[in-house]
Amino acid sequence: MPVTVPSALEAQIEELIARYPQKRSAAVMVLHALQDHFGCLAPETMEWAAAKLELQPINILELVTFYPMFRQAPVGRFHLKVCRTLSCALAGSHELHRHLCEKLGLDRHAHGPQTTPDGKFTVEFVECLAGCGTAPVLMCNDACHEGVTLAQAEALLAQCEGG
Amino acid sequence: MSAAAVVTSPAPPSSDTVNVTVDGRTVAVPRLLPDWRGKLVPTTMIQACEQAGVEVPHYCYHAKLPVAGNCRMCLVEYGLPALGPEGQPLRKPDGSLAVKKSPRPAIACATPISPGMEIYTATPEVQQMRASVLEFLLINHPLDCPICDQAGECKLQEYSVEYGHAASRFVETKVHKPKQVDLGPRIMLDDERCILCTRCIRFTRDLAGDDALGIVNRGSYNTLAAYPGRAFDNPYTLNTVDLCPVGALTAKDFRFQMRVWFLKETKSLCTSCGTGCNVLIGSRENRILRYTPRANDAVNVCWLCDHGRLNYRWIGRPDRLRQLAGSRLPAPTWDAALTEVAQRLRHAVPGSVAVVASARLANEELYLIRRLAQHTGAATDIVPRSGPGDAWLIHADKNPNSLGAQRLGISADPAGSRLSQFAAAIGQGTLRTLLVFGEDVTPRGLGPELLDRLECLVVSDILPNRTTERAHVLLPGCAHAEKCGSFTNVHGRVQRFFKAVEPPGGARPEVEFLRELLQRVSGEPQPDTAEGLFHRMAAEVPAFAGLTWAGLGDTGAARPPEAERVRPRADATAG
Numbered sequence: 001m002p003v004t005v006p007s008a009l010e011a012q013i014e015e016l017i018a019r020y021p022q023k024r025s026a027a028v029m030v031l032h033a034l035q036d037h038f039g040c041l042a043p044e045t046m047e048w049a050a051a052k053l054e055l056q057p058i059n060i061l062e063l064v065t066f067y068p069m070f071r072q073a074p075v076g077r078f079h080l081k082v083c084r085t086l087s088c089a090l091a092g093s094h095e096l097h098r099h100l101c102e103k104l105g106l107d108r109h110a111h112g113p114q115t116t117p118d119g120k121f122t123v124e125f126v127e128c129l130a131g132c133g134t135a136p137v138l139m140c141n142d143a144c145h146e147g148v149t150l151a152q153a154e155a156l157l158a159q160c161e162g163g
Numbered sequence: 164m165s166a167a168a169v170v171t172s173p174a175p176p177s178s179d180t181v182n183v184t185v186d187g188r189t190v191a192v193p194r195l196l197p198d199w200r201g202k203l204v205p206t207t208m209i210q211a212c213e214q215a216g217v218e219v220p221h222y223c224y225h226a227k228l229p230v231a232g233n234c235r236m237c238l239v240e241y242g243l244p245a246l247g248p249e250g251q252p253l254r255k256p257d258g259s260l261a262v263k264k265s266p267r268p269a270i271a272c273a274t275p276i277s278p279g280m281e282i283y284t285a286t287p288e289v290q291q292m293r294a295s296v297l298e299f300l301l302i303n304h305p306l307d308c309p310i311c312d313q314a315g316e317c318k319l320q321e322y323s324v325e326y327g328h329a330a331s332r333f334v335e336t337k338v339h340k341p342k343q344v345d346l347g348p349r350i351m352l353d354d355e356r357c358i359l360c361t362r363c364i365r366f367t368r369d370l371a372g373d374d375a376l377g378i379v380n381r382g383s384y385n386t387l388a389a390y391p392g393r394a395f396d397n398p399y400t401l402n403t404v405d406l407c408p409v410g411a412l413t414a415k416d417f418r419f420q421m422r423v424w425f426l427k428e429t430k431s432l433c434t435s436c437g438t439g440c441n442v443l444i445g446s447r448e449n450r451i452l453r454y455t456p457r458a459n460d461a462v463n464v465c466w467l468c469d470h471g472r473l474n475y476r477w478i479g480r481p482d483r484l485r486q487l488a489g490s491r492l493p494a495p496t497w498d499a500a501l502t503e504v505a506q507r508l509r510h511a512v513p514g515s516v517a518v519v520a521s522a523r524l525a526n527e528e529l530y531l532i533r534r535l536a537q538h539t540g541a542a543t544d545i546v547p548r549s550g551p552g553d554a555w556l557i558h559a560d561k562n563p564n565s566l567g568a569q570r571l572g573i574s575a576d577p578a579g580s581r582l583s584q585f586a587a588a589i590g591q592g593t594l595r596t597l598l599v600f601g602e603d604v605t606p607r608g609l610g611p612e613l614l615d616r617l618e619c620l621v622v623s624d625i626l627p628n629r630t631t632e633r634a635h636v637l638l639p640g641c642a643h644a645e646k647c648g649s650f651t652n653v654h655g656r657v658q659r660f661f662k663a664v665e666p667p668g669g670a671r672p673e674v675e676f677l678r679e680l681l682q683r684v685s686g687e688p689q690p691d692t693a694e695g696l697f698h699r700m701a702a703e704v705p706a707f708a709g710l711t712w713a714g715l716g717d718t719g720a721a722r723p724p725e726a727e728r729v730r731p732r733a734d735a736t737a738g
Binding site: 043055056057058061062065066068 | 376378381391
């Protein structure tokens with residue numbers, strides 16, 4: 001099933017491609033734009049991107065499977081990314097992750113992003129979010145939360161539930 | 164898919180040389196050497212070592228592929244001439260140049276040489292690096308050598324013997340990856356065996372022009388893959404099996420058929436088209452199990468198309484012609500058969516005999532047919548055979564020796580144009596004896612009803628067909644793999660092939676029985692070796708002048724261009 005890319009998005013993607021001397025150089029930017037729109041990068045979306053960039057689909061699949069920020073399956077409405085790199089790990093990010101998973105009924109040992117059955121929350125361990133001085137750090141969608149205590153995490157969940 | 168145009172003849176090496184020292188031995192190596200496209204680029208350390216006769220172990224490097232530099236197996240130590248504060252070269256007390264060893268190693272495959280460079284490939288540090296690289300490569304590699312098809316020709320095995328640790332220190336769990344991946348119609352992939360050298364990716368993308376393979380996932384989960392749902396299927400996929408230094412890519416055709424160390428390898432040629440790719444025939448106990456490409460920079464470099472590589476099974480077909488047959492066969496012996504045919508030819512009225520030869524026969528055989536035709540006044544032609552070609556190895560001429568047939572005057576111009584005349588002459592009753600060597604003429608205008616009107620139809624072939632069914636004398640012949648001879652490829656290169664397996668039953672090489680037939684017809688003795696015949700042909704046929712059997716070597720030879728115009732004079736003195 002071919003993907004339908006809205007003309008506004010296609011125009012945005014064409015503008016991105018035009019910034020680079022070679023079309024393929026825009027691949028990561030184009031994939032971000034597509035993922036922002038569709039929520040994930042399904043096979044049809046990758047094939048569309050490959051055709052747009054005059055590449056083969058395998059070239060796109062290599063990128064999508066290399067970068068953890070690209071995903072091939074959708075995530076929940078609230079995507080909680082908990083940093084697990086050194087500073088955050090020392091400052092309790094693993095407790096934070098476990099707490100979030102327990103609160104949401106998710107398997108904290110499972111690999112990759114874990115999503116609640118209602119599709120509302122996804123919890124995922126990620127690498128450094130560049131807030132080492134204010135560890136532990138998590139991101140809820142595009143918002144960064146620093147020095148997150150367990151109480152603050154619960155408040156964040158409640159806020160999302162209400163929102 | 165478009166096959167990338169590839170320069171098949173290497174650019175001439177630059178006369179400009181650089182002195183480098185490899186393990187204490189100074190060699191002069193060209194400053195520039197051809198890269199995978201034939202373009203002259205700065206010589207690398209691995210090439211300099213090769214020229215010095217020192218092998219540097221490597222996995223990802225391949226002389227005919229773009230350099231990737233990812234396996235790190237070719238790490239060597241090196242030093243450069245030391246320079247003083249003014250930039251002047253420093254000298255030792257004895258006057259020789261002082262060399263400063265680099266504190267870090269370099270990958271030999273991607274580091275260009277420079278004048279005065281010293282390369283050290285055998286230091287304890289280099290040995291240690293090789294052992295360490297191997298240890299990393301083997302961390303997730305399965306220990307399934309006993310059931311791996313690559314065993315015996317596996318670089319991982321070979322270098323493990325030379326440089327590896329005797330015992331594994333790895334106590335963790337290995338990463339598991341996909342196994343028995345059906346990559347395409349002819350290729351099976353075992354991702355756990357893959358060492359991620361990317362040779363297959365580079366070949367497929369840059370030489371075959373089909374960007375089909377890539378590495379997905381990250382870190383220790385790196386996995387060679389084709390895009391899901393897209394078969395790896397281009398006319399050259401099986402070259403990746405040769406390129407794969409380990410057992411990750413295997414040919415479905417050869418998989419689990421034979422341990423490679425049992426194979427007898429015979430130098431031969433591919434007969435599927437006029438390109439004349441050089442091959443090795445791998446056989447055991449008289450059975451052919453595979454063709455692999457044999458390097459010849461002037462023809463196929465080190466590649467082979469999938470069709471040519473897999474087109475060998477007909478040689479071992481159970482319905483091969485094995486016995487002399489036919490209604491005019493006085494007795495089932497070669498002597499009786501050839502005497503009968505010779506008698507008929509000797510007494511034939513000039514113009515009543517014609518020969519349809521095959522451009523799948525060797526030059527030497529076509530030469531004998533030429534002589535036979537001269538003695539009997541017979542007209543000759545071949546059956547042209549064409550099909551789809553490409554800009555690389557697959558030629559539209561599907562006969563391996565069309566040019567040989569043309570140069571020996573066997574084929575009409577254009578080839579096959581005399582066949583209709585033969586048909587007409589049979590119809591008129593003037594053509595009464597037809598000799599057919601290695602072709603089914605019935606679809607070529609010489610249908611069964613016409614053949615039935617001949618007084619004598621002599622046929623030699625390998626497999627049964629509608630022409631062999633009608634033969635009055637049927638002589639069972641040989642596939643090229645069962646005899647020795649030469650072909651002339653479409654570019655005029657004369658190349659030799661040798662006997663790999665025995666012919667079935669009573670079948671005999673055409674070159675043998677044609678020679679005996681010619682002796683019976685002409686009454687003159689003929690050379691009884693391919694070499695002798697070749698030399699007689701070279702002396703007699705201007706198109707082969709200047710060529711010698713030994714001079715053809717492993718990679719063949721084209722006729723010296725001067726021989727075409729200036730025939731050597733008997734009184735000419737050597738310069």
